[in-house]
Amino acid sequence: MQQHSSLSIPAQPDKVLTGDRATGPLHLGHYVGSLKQRIELQHRFEQTILVADMQGLTDNGHQPQKVAANILNVVADYLAVGIDPAKTTICLQSSIPALAELTMYYANLVSIARLERNPTVKNEINSKAFGRSIPAGFLTYPISQAADITAFKATLIPVGDDQLPMLEQTNEIVRKLNQIAQDEVLVECRPLLSHMTRLPSVDGKSKMSKTMGNTIMLGSSEQDISKAVKAMYTDPTHININDPGRVEGNVVFTYLDAFHPDLQYVAELKSHYRAGGLGDGKTKTILEECLQSLLAPIRERRALLLADKAQLVSILKEGTAKAREESDGVLRRVKTAFGLNLF
Amino acid sequence: MQQHSSLSIPAQPDKVLTGDRATGPLHLGHYVGSLKQRIELQHRFEQTILVADMQGLTDNGHQPQKVAANILNVVADYLAVGIDPAKTTICLQSSIPALAELTMYYANLVSIARLERNPTVKNEINSKAFGRSIPAGFLTYPISQAADITAFKATLIPVGDDQLPMLEQTNEIVRKLNQIAQDEVLVECRPLLSHMTRLPSVDGKSKMSKTMGNTIMLGSSEQDISKAVKAMYTDPTHININDPGRVEGNVVFTYLDAFHPDLQYVAELKSHYRAGGLGDGKTKTILEECLQSLLAPIRERRALLLADKAQLVSILKEGTAKAREESDGVLRRVKTAFGLNLF
Numbered sequence: 001m002q003q004h005s006s007l008s009i010p011a012q013p014d015k016v017l018t019g020d021r022a023t024g025p026l027h028l029g030h031y032v033g034s035l036k037q038r039i040e041l042q043h044r045f046e047q048t049i050l051v052a053d054m055q056g057l058t059d060n061g062h063q064p065q066k067v068a069a070n071i072l073n074v075v076a077d078y079l080a081v082g083i084d085p086a087k088t089t090i091c092l093q094s095s096i097p098a099l100a101e102l103t104m105y106y107a108n109l110v111s112i113a114r115l116e117r118n119p120t121v122k123n124e125i126n127s128k129a130f131g132r133s134i135p136a137g138f139l140t141y142p143i144s145q146a147a148d149i150t151a152f153k154a155t156l157i158p159v160g161d162d163q164l165p166m167l168e169q170t171n172e173i174v175r176k177l178n179q180i181a182q183d184e185v186l187v188e189c190r191p192l193l194s195h196m197t198r199l200p201s202v203d204g205k206s207k208m209s210k211t212m213g214n215t216i217m218l219g220s221s222e223q224d225i226s227k228a229v230k231a232m233y234t235d236p237t238h239i240n241i242n243d244p245g246r247v248e249g250n251v252v253f254t255y256l257d258a259f260h261p262d263l264q265y266v267a268e269l270k271s272h273y274r275a276g277g278l279g280d281g282k283t284k285t286i287l288e289e290c291l292q293s294l295l296a297p298i299r300e301r302r303a304l305l306l307a308d309k310a311q312l313v314s315i316l317k318e319g320t321a322k323a324r325e326e327s328d329g330v331l332r333r334v335k336t337a338f339g340l341n342l343f
Numbered sequence: 344m345q346q347h348s349s350l351s352i353p354a355q356p357d358k359v360l361t362g363d364r365a366t367g368p369l370h371l372g373h374y375v376g377s378l379k380q381r382i383e384l385q386h387r388f389e390q391t392i393l394v395a396d397m398q399g400l401t402d403n404g405h406q407p408q409k410v411a412a413n414i415l416n417v418v419a420d421y422l423a424v425g426i427d428p429a430k431t432t433i434c435l436q437s438s439i440p441a442l443a444e445l446t447m448y449y450a451n452l453v454s455i456a457r458l459e460r461n462p463t464v465k466n467e468i469n470s471k472a473f474g475r476s477i478p479a480g481f482l483t484y485p486i487s488q489a490a491d492i493t494a495f496k497a498t499l500i501p502v503g504d505d506q507l508p509m510l511e512q513t514n515e516i517v518r519k520l521n522q523i524a525q526d527e528v529l530v531e532c533r534p535l536l537s538h539m540t541r542l543p544s545v546d547g548k549s550k551m552s553k554t555m556g557n558t559i560m561l562g563s564s565e566q567d568i569s570k571a572v573k574a575m576y577t578d579p580t581h582i583n584i585n586d587p588g589r590v591e592g593n594v595v596f597t598y599l600d601a602f603h604p605d606l607q608y609v610a611e612l613k614s615h616y617r618a619g620g621l622g623d624g625k626t627k628t629i630l631e632e633c634l635q636s637l638l639a640p641i642r643e644r645r646a647l648l649l650a651d652k653a654q655l656v657s658i659l660k661e662g663t664a665k666a667r668e669e670s671d672g673v674l675r676r677v678k679t680a681f682g683l684n685l686f
Contacts, residue, residue: 053683054447061451064523068682094683097440104397104443104487107480108404112455115479136458136486137450140479144447180407317686339411340396340437343660 016041016192017154019050019093022070023060026077027215028291029199032258035081037158037194042087048152048323049078051316054093054100055144058137059128072312077218080302085315091323092316093148098327102147105334107140109176110169115139120165146170150186151327158192167191181337186330199258204233204251218295219302225295229288234280241279252283260290359384359535360497362393362436365413366403369420370558371634372542375601378424380501380537385430391495391666392421394659397436397443398487401480402471415655420561423645428658434666435659436491441670445490448677450483452519453512458482463508489513493529494670501535510534524680529673542601547576547594561638562645568638572631577623584622595626603633 018038020026026035041047051074056067071092078090093099115121121142125134137144142165149157149170157167167189174186201214216228232252238245247253247270256266269286272278305312335341361381363369369378384390394417399410414435421433436442458464464485468477480487485508492500492513500510510532517529544557559571575595581588590596590613599609612629615621648655678684 057448057451057681059451062523064681064683071685092685094444094678095686097444100443100447101437101440104446104480105400107483108400108402108478110479111476112479112482113476133454133456135451136453136455136483137447139455140450140483143479180405313685320686335437338400338407340407342414342435342656343438343663 014045014156015152015154016045016047016156016158017050017149017152018047018158019052019148020074021056022051022053022067022074023056024066024070025073025217025219027217028255028259029215030077031081031218032199033160034158035078035083038088039082041158042084045156046089047087048089048091048154049083050091050093050148050152050323051075052093052148055141058135058141058144059130061135061137071316072306072309073219075312075316076302076305079305079312079315080218080298085319088319089322090316090319092320095317095320096151096324096327098324098331099144099147099151101331102151102327102334103140103144105338106143106146106173106177109173109180110140110143112139114169114172115142118142118165118169120162123162142166142169143173146173149189150174151330152323153187153326153330155187155189156192157189158194160198161191161193164191177334177337181333183337185333185337200251200254202228202232202251204249216291216295218298220295220299222292222296225291226288229284229291232284232287234283238280242276244276245273245278245280247273252280252287255287256283256290259294260287357388357499358495358497359388359390359499359501360393360492360495361390361501362395362491363417364399365394365396365410365417366399367409367413368416368560368562370560371598371602372558373420374424374561375542376503377501378421378426381431382425384501385427388499389432390430391432391434391497392426393434393436393491393495393666394418395436395491398484401478401484401487402473404478404480414659415649415652416562418655418659419645419648422648422655422658423561423641428662431662432665433659433662435663438660438663439494439667439670441667441674442487442490442494444674445494445670445677446483446487448681449486449489449516449520452516452523453483453486455482457512457515458485461485461508461512463505466505485509485512486516489516492532493517494673495666496530496669496673498530498532499535500532501537503541504534504536507534520677520680524676526680528676528680543594543597545571545575545594547592559634559638561641563638563642565635565639568634569631572627572634575627575630577626581623585619587619588616588621588623590616595623595630598630599626599633602630602637 018034020030038047038049051071053067053071057064060066075090079085083090116139121139125138130138145166146169159167171188174188177186178184202216203214216225220228234250234252235246253270253273256269260266269278269283273283332341361377363373381390381392394414396410396414400407403409418433422428426433459482464482468481473481488509489512502510514531517531520529521527545559546557559568563571575598577593577595578589596613596616599612603609612621612626616626675684
């Protein structure tokens with residue numbers, strides 16, 4: 001876990017695309033894993049953030065309200081943490097028809113066998129226990145991601161290494177399409193890998209999940225933050241304060257690493273904890289103070305933003321209009337590659 | 344083979360959708376199997392004909408020119424046989440974004456296993472020898488067909504019985520979507536089955552196929568028609584004129600059944616042929632006269648139409664604009680069913 005990693009970014013003017021499936025409000029895992037980076041990136045690159053509502057439906061087709069109800073929550077989360085709509089294009093997937101159209105064209109260039117081999121999809125299918133009833137939209141979502149990436153001419157995609165197969169799939173489509181077109185219609189993308197590991201859940205057992213109640217949302221109340229920190233998994237063998245304690249796997253320290261601004265101080269805390277004499281009550285108090293001061297202004301801005309939904313809609317609409325223009329241009333070129341440019 | 348079958352059509356105002364994959368100019372098989380019926384249907388129903396260029400790409404992704412080059416040929420074929428653009432909406436699939444968008448939404452409601460069980464798709468996959476490399480767009484094309492049918496609120500679909508599983512798939516999607524919406528957003532469709540069997544190829548062996556050179560196109564020249572009739576498979580055991588001949592499997596008689604206006608006369612010819620004394624030269628001359636007189640005006644109109652491509656484009660564009668309006672309305676309702684109606 002290291003959020004101050006120096007990212008290796010080439011000199012040429014790249015375009016960055018990121019996004020989130022709008023299946024819930026964002027949490028601290030999103031913050032350290034991606035939002036903080038986007039706040040930096042928007043000053044250095046042309047950046048698009050896609051609110052992926054259609055992709056959210058690929059495994060929520062029968063409970064679509066889970067997606068619809070969260071679109072504005074996610075936009076509010078972006079703005080509350082400091083994503084600036086004047087610098088970053090925030091757009092809504094379902095209102096950009098070219099993305100669906102590009103997906104249809106690309107689907108002719110990818111075999112079912114290739115999709116089934118995709119390790120990311122394989123893992124996700126296993127974790128969701130779809131069995132034989134994988135929705136078609138879910139198996140084919142790497143094609144839809146390729147549409148998203150290419151529609152905005154994105155060349156630099158911030159991802160974890162578990163997502164690398166998705167980018168490979170995109171680049172395969174890019175090469176096939178360019179071969180058909182005998183021209184460089186689409187551009188290949190590269191990953192922007194960070195050294196960030198996934199933030200564990202409060203209980204230390206799994207990925208953060210709102211439904212499992214073991215995560216801290218960006219909009220969590222002071223009380224909820226306090227409760228979550230108190231419930232954090234530490235070192236079960238560290239029974240008396242004077243016993244030596246384990247830092248590895250201790251969620252409190254993982255969060256301190258991720259969020260405390262003073263790394264030197266955290267290093268000292270770790271030594272003290274390992275040696276014995278530092279209680280979990282104390283480390284939790286330090287972490288809670290740190291999280292409360294991080295989240296208080298975010299929570300406040302978020303509430304203000306959500307109190308004016310019309311403004312949020314207007315920001316999203318404006319970004320979407322810009323995104324449509326760009327993606328329509330790419331679609332035109334792809335259709336031309338297939339000879340479909342009658343009108 | 345019986346093109347004068349009385350079709351059982353209910354009294355309520357149905358909407359009819361048909362279409363053709365734009366992978367080649369249309370031939371006599373299309374004419375008896377579907378175009379003749381559409382000419383009748385346009386007087387009785389609101390009818391839409393979809394030039395399915397995107398669907399044509401599902402198995403031609405790597406040779407897209409096969410599709411692009413045939414779009415206007417197909418439109419010219421329609422008009423040449425008597426499809427009236429004032430009565431029938433002729434539209435181009437790739438220029439109707441709602442079709443791709445609906446496909447994406449419906450893909451979340453259909454499992455891969457369900458698609459793999461579809462008998463029509465199974466047969467087509469076998470006949471194309473895709474093996475494990477079925478393009479995703481091909482396996483999922485029943486979903487795209489459901490989008491086509493529902494986008495135009497079509498309730499009556501002229502099909503052969505081999506296509507019934509496609510309509511079942513569509514109606515499954517309709518029911519699932521309506522259940523999610525808790526409203527009748529989409530309407531189910533019914534097949535309009537005709538008693539028409541498939542017109543065999545000239546050699547009597549297979550489906551008509553332009554590439555195999557054993558078919559008669561609507562635009563075939565006088566010479567090509569003559570050549571095709573002369574090459575027709577008859578009865579290989581009918582060596583001397585006075586021998587009794589077989590009518591069953593004799594392509595000349597199958598075509599006479601399908602195209603000769605005087606059924607009584609064809610019945611007499613059959614008796615004569617069976618009894619012996621009627622030569623293949625004679626039956627072929629009768630058939631050729633019949634086909635030449637059918638196709639001469641069609642060929643002429645077709646050539647005139649193709650000489651003014653701008654007019655064809657304009658007709659297709661106008662139909663497409665109308666189709667977009669209708670399909671955009673359906674898409675809005677489907678998106679609303681998924682809660683996606685922010686703007």
